[in-house]
Every structure is written in structure tokens, then in C-alpha cells.
Amino acid sequence: MSAATPLLSLRGLRKQYGGHDGAPATEVLRGVSLDIAAGEFVAIVGSSGSGKSTLMHLLGCLDRPTSGTYHVAGRDVAALGADELAWLRREAFGFVFQGYHLIATESARENVEIPALYAGTPAPERESRATALLERLGLGQRLDHRPGQLSGGQQQRVSIARALMNGGRIILADEPTGALDSHSSAEVMQLLVELADAGHTVILITHDRDIAARARRVIEIRDGQIIADTGTAPVSEAARRATHAWPPLFGARGHGGDRFTGLAGDLREALRAAWRVLWINPFRTGLTLLGIIIGVASVIVMLAAGSGSQFQVMKKMAVFGANKMYVAATPVTSRDRTGPLSLADVETMRELPNVEVAMPYLEGFVISRRGNVDHRTEVGGVTTDFEVALDWPLAEGVFFDAEDERTLAKVAIIGKRVRTALFEDGTDPVGQTILLDSVPFQVIGVLAEKGALAGNADEDDRVVVPYSTASARLFGTPYPTWVAVAIRRLQQARQTENAIIDAMAVQRGQRDVRVYNRAESIRASAETERTMTMMLGLIAAISLLVGGIGVMNVMLMTVRERTREIGIRMATGARQRDILRQFMTEAVVVSVIGGVAGMVGGVLVAVALRLAGIPAILSLTAIVGAFGCAVATGLVFGYMPARNAARLDPVQALNSD
Structure with a gap:
């Protein structure tokens, strides 16, 4: 990017909602044109409904304009796909929201690590950097505290640290002081000023003109149009040197993001998060597990009982000749x-x-x-x-x-x-x-x-x-x-x-010879017994199917409950396949735990039947097959909820209740 190329450039940007399926069209932005240079500290001020938050969503690549053009570092955003937009949010932007938007199940450090997680940064490096950022912001003693254990000002500082995790070249702060007291507001604004002095491009969205006055450039928006702009303010020499030190945003490695942790690292993190989320609501998780456990145990016990019965019948018949024929003249x-x-x-x-x-x-x-x-x-x-x-x-x-x-x-x-x-x-x-x-x-x-x-x-x-x-x-x-x-x-x-x-x-x-074909009778009996055993197994598999439907219902409910979390993850750089993997992992974890418990339960019941004198023959194939079906059930029934989660619109997800 040349010195003359703005870091962010908007031309004739319009955003319209509705206008289809009978809904009336509402134009929120009406031809916004704007250039923001690297290192600027800009405040976009306007009353509620003026379109400033919509503008921030477009600037942060959380949403796409209806018409007009938007270039980041000279690159047309319209030409980027969903994963490339996720990469851009991860590498270029850092979001600071009025409602903090921290994930409740994660600690302060883990919340800060999220952008680096989706950037593929190795775990030791992520942890070290997140710790350093939180200590720099005065939260060194709160690393393992969850959001519910932090004050509003502390949560906002965690949000700022998260915005800086991958560098935070462009900080987008949407009403960052709106939910804070005056003391915490002053601390947050001072942090934003310091970030601007350090070469970060800070874009502050606010309705408070006193807060906006702390910025070096103020843009006023009303009814979706810019009505005032104080103009580009000179960037300090220190900030200019810092911005020049930034590597090219679209450099030699292209865009889309190199991944360093690989699939194993991704799965490890997905498993950790899945395990934590599942045990937040142990009662619901237990009920879901129960369906899988009953299904797997039923398959094992039914097949064991069927095989035992088949063996007993065949053993009895074999006593009288399993491969015998008797020939007589008749x-x-x-x-x-x-x-x-x-x-x-x-x-x-x-x-x-x-x-x-x-x-x-x-x-x-x-x-x-x-x-x-x-x-x-x-x-x-x-x-x-x-x-x-x-x-x-x-x-x-x-x-x-x-x-x-x-x-x-x-x-x-x-x-x-x-x-x-x-x-x-x-x-x-x-x-x-x-x-x-x-x-x-x-x-x-x-x-x-x-x-x-x-x-x-x-x-x-x-x-x-x-x-x-x-x-x-x-x-x-x-x-x-x-x-x-x-x-x-x-x-x-x-x-x-x-x-x-x-x-x-x-x-x-x-x-005139008749053959009494006991061998064929036994073979036919064996086939009948095998068929009956398979029927028992299939009947038992119905309960496994019911358990799978339970997994799907719970996952659908989980997606609805965690829609905002999905939006947060997307805003911090998660790709669609990252979200898909996360929710698929949760479904499979439930199925694996249920499958293991079902295997143990099924074996114990089969052993109890044998001790009670009821023939039951355990089959390794049946045990492994039942477990495999449980895992497959998790994959099949978990896919639709996971796909729905991955396809959520980032803006709608963030704004969900």
C-alpha cells in the first residue's frame, strides 16, 4: 500500500434492509464516501438510528453493503469470500463493543486468545501474548477470572486486549464507554488514546460528543449520511513511524491466513471448549447422554442375547449331527x-x-x-x-x-x-x-x-x-x-x-430314495436365528436413533442459546468451518461419552444375564459396531445444527438476545 492509498476507503456506500418477502425496504446508509488513513483516531458521532453502528459493521467486514465500494489497503472487499473476510477481521481489525461481548464460559486469558486461536498461533505463544496484554492493561491478577467475575471496566479492558491480540491494526470501538461509570470510561478512553499514539488506527463509534472530542477527527452522521467531517488530522511523528512499521496487510503470503497449529491443534481446542460447554448444563447433557447410552447398551445386549440363543439352539442341534444326512429307501x-x-x-x-x-x-x-x-x-x-x-x-x-x-x-x-x-x-x-x-x-x-x-x-x-x-x-x-x-x-x-x-x-x-437333510435344516435354522438376532439388533438400534434425535434437538437449542457467542467468534476471525467444527465436536463428544458408557453398561448387563443363567454371548464386533454407530449418530445428527451455526450472519448473531 502506497503512502497515498488510504487504509480504508468508502465510495457511495449504501446499506438497505428488507425489501423482500413482503418486508418494506429501509435504507440505513445513503451514499457514504469516506477515507481513513493509517494511524488516525476517528470518532463517528450520531444519534441513535443514524446508521453509525451499521457503518461500523461494514467497516469491520461483519456485513456487506447493498451498493458502493469499500477498499481495505487498496483491496476491494467485495471480491473477498467468507473465509477471506474472516481472515481480514482476524488480521486487520480488533473490535471493542459496548456490551463487551466476552464468552461467558472462557476465562479472561482465553477470551483474549480467541483471535490468535483462529489465526493458528501455537498455544504457548497465544498464552504468553494474552498474559502480557492483560498485565499491560492492569489485569495480571484476573487472568483466570471469567467475565461474570469481572467488573464492567475490567471486562472492557479484556475486550481491548482481545482486539490487540493479533496486532489490532484497526481498532473499531462501538460505544466502548456506554455501559461504564465515569471513572472506567476515562480509563478506557485513555487506553484508546494511547493506542492511537502507538500507531493503531482507532475508529470510535459514539453518541456522546464529549467522548468524541477526545478523537483527533470527528465525523458526524445523520439519517445515513455524513453531514460533518473535521477533516484528516495530522498524525504524530511517533504514530507515523509505528504505522510504517506495520507489515503490508496483503503481503507476500497472500490472504486467507497461514495455519500453524494444524488440524490436531484445532481439534484439541475444539474438544477443550466442547467439554467445558457441555458441563455447564450437566442435567441437559445427562439426558442427552442417556439416550445414547440406552441405545448402545440395547444394541449390545440384544445382539448378545440373540447370539446366545442362537448358539444354544445350534449346539443342541449339532449334538445330533450338524453336517449329517440320513438316506432311506422310501x-x-x-x-x-x-x-x-x-x-x-x-x-x-x-x-x-x-x-x-x-x-x-x-x-x-x-x-x-x-x-x-x-x-x-x-x-x-x-x-x-x-x-x-x-x-x-x-x-x-x-x-x-x-x-x-x-x-x-x-x-x-x-x-x-x-x-x-x-x-x-x-x-x-x-x-x-x-x-x-x-x-x-x-x-x-x-x-x-x-x-x-x-x-x-x-x-x-x-x-x-x-x-x-x-x-x-x-x-x-x-x-x-x-x-x-x-x-x-x-x-x-x-x-x-x-x-x-x-x-x-x-x-x-x-x-425311491429319500434324504433326511438334517444339515440343510440346521443351516436353515442357523439362518433364521441369525435373522432374528439381526432383527433384535435393529429394534435396539431404534433407541440409538432416538438418542441421535435427542442430540440434534439439544444442539439446535444450544445454537439458539449461543448465537451471540457465535457472532463474537466470527467477529474475532472464526471461519465458517471453525464454527462448524466446534459444534460438530460438541455433538461427537456427547456421542463418544455416551457410546463408552453404553458399551460398559451393555457389557455389564450381558454379564449379569449370563450369571443369571440366560445365554448371552458378547461380540467384539457388536460392541465396536454399536460404539461406531453412536459416533456416526453424533456426526449425522449434529451436522445440521452445526451447519446452521456456521451459516449465521455475524451482525445478526452479535445483536441477538
Whole structure:
């Protein structure tokens, strides 16, 4: 900027309010033209409604003119965007308001630091400079006092210190003494005089002509027009040297402001402010947290209960073969004739893809006897594949081997109910001899207990013997009653069932084989249980959604309550994204705190359910997912209030009640 270029230059500046949506148009400024040089101490005086405050808002880039031009250091303000105007307010201007406009939740030092915060100044440098300014203004003992703990004169001095934080090249003071007593007014005016002598350009807005007389140039405005101007007064030599020492306002680094703290520093400050604001109204914050806590805990508990129920059902069904099929020869209609399955059929099934084991089972009922105790039971002739085919291990003893099958050995493995019936005296059955339809068999093992499925209590009431022995010594037939098939991949159960039916149709010449596909039933049951678990989780998520709506409502209320604070932050250089980040951070902080509390609560409830005997399986995925949903809820539902805050008009925000 050359020496001949005014620091501030207005030409034909007009400002009109209304004129749309049926509101009448009101012209507040009517063609104001004015030049203010660097280092001047100017008083703009006028009665209430004369347009002087509107002029100050335009000078401070808080508002835009309806028409006319405004240049700052030779740069047309109309060409600057919202963030560039924020930069200009931050770098060039310092505001001193009649109502002080300090943020109630911040200390004196923190209020002074705000312009430097938005300029990206590192925290240690901000704190040091703010402390030095407050000490210079006689508030060294009030650094950590909040505005409510300071007198009016002290608050105004904090406001002046804030105006000087980033240099305060241009001080805009709007009725700075209007709310002060005479002593405090004199102190504030003396400070403004000293600032003017130090090279600051001071523009004082006042209706008091005695106050205006302290300035070196007085401009009178009436009905939106300048009616008197005492003219540019000579700037003292000291002030002239000071103004020449100022770096160019629009220098080599351009405008828009370099940021030094980076995103981490911005977020740290936003988190600090958010934490403080949230706990100013703990009751409301607690109610908001409660919605998130209930939502997160409900999701965790519902999914844990659903998973526990699913596990219990699947465990019970798996006892009877999770990957098993049972094949039997069954006529399609009562008129059809069919032959029994053969061992050749079993061999064909073994060769099919996805079939791990195919075991013939020869079934019949016999009278088992030991001593004078008789017990009617089922006998099954099986091969050495029994344990794999039916997923049925031994509780005691050993299983018979291939040599026993080859030699038609009379060895038997008994179930729990047979043991209870024949060995009620407590004798160890292994090694003992029992009769099966008068044929002696040596007991070499005891089957593990299976229990019952769907009310069937007969699974453990059986004896298994080698297939060859059952065929030759007990039942006199080589044909299996049915075939047990174990498959490798449960997902291919349906395809394997169809492959068995097709292969048997080719081999037997007719489709007379039926497959009892327990594997497919269990797979379908598992899918059903998973669906039910997800439905429980979705139902629980509704409460999380309600909690998110609560966050949005509280944030909307917070924006309304803190509109003036938003205006103060904008006046001191906050960009739209700074305001957006601040309110988004507050929403996320609520959601994170609620999410953590909800996770703890949900885990504790799930543990309590397990201690009470109710199946509940905690899932890390469910816990992390519920927490992630809580944070996402804060982001989604906090965005609209935060966006509304960021889009507020600075002047309207400052003038809000």
C-alpha cells in the first residue's frame, strides 16, 4: 500500500434492509464516501438510528453493503469470500463493543486468545501474548477470572486486549464507554488514546460528543449520511513511524491466513471448549447422554442375547449331527414297490463330491439281558466310521476295529440308558458280558450321552455292534435300514442331497430314495436365528436413533442459546468451518461419552444375564459396531445444527438476545 492509498476507503456506500418477502425496504446508509488513513483516531458521532453502528459493521467486514465500494489497503472487499473476510477481521481489525461481548464460559486469558486461536498461533505463544496484554492493561491478577467475575471496566479492558491480540491494526470501538461509570470510561478512553499514539488506527463509534472530542477527527452522521467531517488530522511523528512499521496487510503470503497449529491443534481446542460447554448444563447433557447410552447398551445386549440363543439352539442341534444326512429307501406312493438299500448303494454315495463318510446302519430291536434284568432296546449294526458319521464319541472304553468287523466279533458298545438299566448295581460295564436276544456280547465301551432332540428320549437307549455281526448273528439280512452321510461343507448341503438322489435314481432305476437333510435344516435354522438376532439388533438400534434425535434437538437449542457467542467468534476471525467444527465436536463428544458408557453398561448387563443363567454371548464386533454407530449418530445428527451455526450472519448473531 502506497503512502497515498488510504487504509480504508468508502465510495457511495449504501446499506438497505428488507425489501423482500413482503418486508418494506429501509435504507440505513445513503451514499457514504469516506477515507481513513493509517494511524488516525476517528470518532463517528450520531444519534441513535443514524446508521453509525451499521457503518461500523461494514467497516469491520461483519456485513456487506447493498451498493458502493469499500477498499481495505487498496483491496476491494467485495471480491473477498467468507473465509477471506474472516481472515481480514482476524488480521486487520480488533473490535471493542459496548456490551463487551466476552464468552461467558472462557476465562479472561482465553477470551483474549480467541483471535490468535483462529489465526493458528501455537498455544504457548497465544498464552504468553494474552498474559502480557492483560498485565499491560492492569489485569495480571484476573487472568483466570471469567467475565461474570469481572467488573464492567475490567471486562472492557479484556475486550481491548482481545482486539490487540493479533496486532489490532484497526481498532473499531462501538460505544466502548456506554455501559461504564465515569471513572472506567476515562480509563478506557485513555487506553484508546494511547493506542492511537502507538500507531493503531482507532475508529470510535459514539453518541456522546464529549467522548468524541477526545478523537483527533470527528465525523458526524445523520439519517445515513455524513453531514460533518473535521477533516484528516495530522498524525504524530511517533504514530507515523509505528504505522510504517506495520507489515503490508496483503503481503507476500497472500490472504486467507497461514495455519500453524494444524488440524490436531484445532481439534484439541475444539474438544477443550466442547467439554467445558457441555458441563455447564450437566442435567441437559445427562439426558442427552442417556439416550445414547440406552441405545448402545440395547444394541449390545440384544445382539448378545440373540447370539446366545442362537448358539444354544445350534449346539443342541449339532449334538445330533450338524453336517449329517440320513438316506432311506422310501416309495414315492403307496402303489410303488421298492427294494432295500444295498452296500453297493453305500459305496456309490461314498464317491460323491462333498461326502466325507457314508455309513450303513442296520437297525432293529432286541431284548438285552444281564443276570435277571431284561431291557428292550435298539441295536444298530455300524462300521468303524460310526463316530465320524454320527458325531458320537465314546465316554468309556474303546471302539471295535476292522478286524472285529471281519471276524464277526461279538462285541458291543452300550448307551447310557442301557447301562443304567443293566448295571444299576454300579458295576463297571466295560469287560462285562450281556445277552442280545440270547447271543452273548462283551461290552467294550459306553457311548457319550446324547440327550434328546424335540422331546425324543431314546437316543441313549441303544447298543451298537459291528455291522457284519448284526447282519449275520442278530437280524439275518445284509441290507442296511438307512445310511448315515457326513458332508464336508455345510453350505453345499442342498446340492449334495440332490446329488445323492440323482445317483441313486441312476443306480436303482427309480427315484425311491429319500434324504433326511438334517444339515440343510440346521443351516436353515442357523439362518433364521441369525435373522432374528439381526432383527433384535435393529429394534435396539431404534433407541440409538432416538438418542441421535435427542442430540440434534439439544444442539439446535444450544445454537439458539449461543448465537451471540457465535457472532463474537466470527467477529474475532472464526471461519465458517471453525464454527462448524466446534459444534460438530460438541455433538461427537456427547456421542463418544455416551457410546463408552453404553458399551460398559451393555457389557455389564450381558454379564449379569449370563450369571443369571440366560445365554448371552458378547461380540467384539457388536460392541465396536454399536460404539461406531453412536459416533456416526453424533456426526449425522449434529451436522445440521452445526451447519446452521456456521451459516449465521455475524451482525445478526452479535445483536441477538
